[in-house]
Amino acid sequence: xxxxxxxxxLDSLIRTSGVGYAALSRKIGRNAAYLQQFIRRGVPRRLAExxxxxxxxxxxxxxxxxxxxAVSADAGSSPPTLQPQASQAGRFILVPYLADxxxxxxxxxxxxxxxxxxxxxxxxxxxxxxxITHCDTPSARLxxxxxxxxxMAPTLNDGDTVLIQSHEPASIGDGLYAIRSQTGVQxxxxxxxxxxxxxxxxxxxxxxxxxxxxxxxxxxxxxxIIWVGRRIA
Amino acid sequence: xxxxxxxxxLDSLIRTSGVGYAALSRKIGRNAAYLQQFIRRGVPRRLAExxxxxxxxxxxxxxxxxxxxAVSADAGSSPPTLQPQASQAGRFILVPYLADxxxxxxxxxxxxxxxxxxxxxxxxxxxxxxxITHCDTPSARLxxxxxxxxxMAPTLNDGDTVLIQSHEPASIGDGLYAIRSQTGVQxxxxxxxxxxxxxxxxxxxxxxxxxxxxxxxxxxxxxxIIWVGRRIA
DNA sequence: ATTTTTACCCTAGACTAGTAGGAAAATAAC
DNA sequence: GTTATTTTCCTACTAGTCTAGGGTAAAAAT
Numbered sequence: 150x151x152x153x154x155x156x157x158x159l160d161s162l163i164r165t166s167g168v169g170y171a172a173l174s175r176k177i178g179r180n181a182a183y184l185q186q187f188i189r190r191g192v193p194r195r196l197a198e199x200x201x202x203x204x205x206x207x208x209x210x211x212x213x214x215x216x217x218x219a220v221s222a223d224a225g226s227s228p229p230t231l232q233p234q235a236s237q238a239g240r241f242i243l244v245p246y247l248a249d250x251x252x253x254x255x256x257x258x259x260x261x262x263x264x265x266x267x268x269x270x271x272x273x274x275x276x277x278x279x280x281i282t283h284c285d286t287p288s289a290r291l292x293x294x295x296x297x298x299x300x301m302a303p304t305l306n307d308g309d310t311v312l313i314q315s316h317e318p319a320s321i322g323d324g325l326y327a328i329r330s331q332t333g334v335q336x337x338x339x340x341x342x343x344x345x346x347x348x349x350x351x352x353x354x355x356x357x358x359x360x361x362x363x364x365x366x367x368x369x370x371x372x373x374i375i376w377v378g379r380r381i382a
Numbered sequence: 383x384x385x386x387x388x389x390x391x392l393d394s395l396i397r398t399s400g401v402g403y404a405a406l407s408r409k410i411g412r413n414a415a416y417l418q419q420f421i422r423r424g425v426p427r428r429l430a431e432x433x434x435x436x437x438x439x440x441x442x443x444x445x446x447x448x449x450x451x452a453v454s455a456d457a458g459s460s461p462p463t464l465q466p467q468a469s470q471a472g473r474f475i476l477v478p479y480l481a482d483x484x485x486x487x488x489x490x491x492x493x494x495x496x497x498x499x500x501x502x503x504x505x506x507x508x509x510x511x512x513x514i515t516h517c518d519t520p521s522a523r524l525x526x527x528x529x530x531x532x533x534m535a536p537t538l539n540d541g542d543t544v545l546i547q548s549h550e551p552a553s554i555g556d557g558l559y560a561i562r563s564q565t566g567v568q569x570x571x572x573x574x575x576x577x578x579x580x581x582x583x584x585x586x587x588x589x590x591x592x593x594x595x596x597x598x599x600x601x602x603x604x605x606x607i608i609w610v611g612r613r614i615a
Numbered sequence: 616a617t618t619t620t621t622a623c624c625c626t627a628g629a630c631t632a633g634t635a636g637g638a639a640a641a642t643a644a645c
Numbered sequence: 646g647t648t649a650t651t652t653t654c655c656t657a658c659t660a661g662t663c664t665a666g667g668g669t670a671a672a673a674a675t
Binding site: 198199202218324325373374375376377378379380381382 | 431432435451544547557558606607608609610611612613614615
C-alpha cells in the first residue's frame with residue numbers, strides 16, 4: 150500500500166537533510182531508534198499524528214506526504230436525523246494564505262505563503278469555481294488573503310478574507326485584483342483601457358485616490374479576487 | 383490530563399444523541415465494545431486520527447473537542463520555501479447546510495440539514511469566530527445557508543453563503559437573522575423594539591416591504607447571521 | 616601521527632499499549 | 646412473556662515502544 154511510500158519519502162527527506170534518524174527521533178520525543186525502526190521495519194505502520202506533524206513542519210512539507218489521511222469522509226448512508234451529518238463533507242481543498250509582504254520583499258518574482266494558515270474551500274458548493282475543478286495544481290492557482298484597510302470599502306472591508314485566483318496575463322479584464330506592493334498585498338479595482346492598453350487602479354472607497362493610465366508592465370498583478378468571506382456579527 | 387475530559391465529552395455526546403456505543407463503534411470500523419472501552423477504561427488513551435474525524439463529523443463538533451492536538455506549530459525553524467505548505471491543514475469544522483425548507487416542512491420544531499453539503503470553516507483564521515471556540519455543542523449552534531433572492535441586496539446577494547449561529551432567545555439584538563418561513567429559510571434584518579418588545583423584519587432591498595410590530599412568538603428565528611461568503615468573479 | 620571518545624545505525628528482545636472477541640448481565644423491542 | 650440488541654467486563658492476541666548492546670564512522674584527545 151502507501152505505507153512503504155511514506156517511509157521511503159521520509160527516509161529520503163532525512164538523508165538529504167543531514168540530520169540523522171536518532172536526532173530526529175529524539176526531536177519528536179521518541180527513543181533514538183524510533184524512526185530507524187519505522188523506516189526499516191515498518192513499526193509503527195503509521196506515524197502518530199503528533200509525530201507526523203512535527204516532522205512535516207521540520208521538513209516543510211505537507212502532512213499528506215507523511216501519511217495524513219485524505220479528506221474524504223463518506224461515512225455511510227444513515228438516514229437524516231436531527232443531528233447534522235457531514236457525509237459528503239470531504240470534497241474541499243486547502244488554499245494557503247499569502248504571507249505578509251514584509252517578509253517576502255526580497256524576491257519580486259516568487260510569492261511567499263504563510264505556512265500557518267490555510268483556507269478550506271468546499272468543492273461541492275452550489276456553484277463550483279471553474280478554475281478549481283480544472284486545475285491540476287490548484288495550490289498554484291489559488292491563494293487567500295486577509296484584506297487590510299478600508300481602501301476598497303464597502304466592497305471589501307478590513308478583515309475580509311479574499312480568494313485570489315492567478316490569471317494569464319492576456320486574460321486581464323476589469324475586476325478586483327490583488328497587487329503586489331511595497332507594503333505587501335493590496336486589493337484594488339483594475340480597469341483595462343481598451344484602446345491604450347493602460348490600466349486604471351481604483352479604490353472603491355472614494356476617499357482614496359485612483360491611479361489612471363498606469364503601465365501594465367510596472368504593475369505586479371498577483372491574481373484576480375474571485376470570492377470574499379466576511380464576518381457580519 | 384485532558385484525556386478524561388475528552389472521554390466524558392464523547393460519552394455525553396453519545397448519550398444525548400440516542401446512538402449507542404456499539405453502533406457508533408461499528409460506524410468507525412471498530413468492534414462493538416471499542417468506544418465503551420475507550421470511555422470507561424481509557425483504552426486507547428487517545429482516539430486514532432481517523433476515528434476521531436469520523437466521530438467529529440458525526441456529531442458535528444470540532445475535532446478539538448475530541449482530542450485533536452492544539453494548533454501550536456512552531457516546531458522547528460525550517461526556512462520558508464516557495465512551495466505552499468499545508469502543515470496547519472486540518473484545523474477546521476464542517477458546518478452543515480440547512481436543508482431546503484420544502485423537505486422539512488412537516489415538523490415546525492426541528493431543523494433539517496442537508497446531508498450532501500457542508501461548509502468547512504477554518505478555525506485558525508486570522509480572526510476566529512468566538513462562538514466556535516467556546517461552544518460545547520457547535521453542531522447545535524452553527525449552520526450554513528445559501529441566500530436565495532435579492533431581498534437583502536446589497537448586503538446579502540442571491541447565492542451568497544451565510545453562516546448562521548443559533549442564539550439564546552433572551553439574547554436577541556438588532557442584526558441579520560435567518561428565519562424559518564413556509565418557503566424555507568429567509569434572511570432578514572431584525573430589529574427589536576426596546577419598549578414594546580415587538581420585532582421589525584426588514585429587507586435591506588427597499589423594493590421589498592418591511593414588516594413592523596411583529597409578535598416575537600410568531601417568528602421562528604433560527605439564528606443570527608455571523609459570516610457571509612460571496613463569489614465576486 | 617595514533618588512540619580514545621562520542622554519536623549513530625542497526626538488531627533483538629522485553630515490556631507496554633492497543634485491539635478484538637466472547638460470555639454474562641442489562642436493556643430494549645416486540 | 647420471549648427475543649434481539651446493547652452494555653459491561655474479562656482475556657488473549659497483536660502492535661507499538663523502548664532498552665540494551667554490537668559495530669562503525671567521525672570527532673576529539675593525546
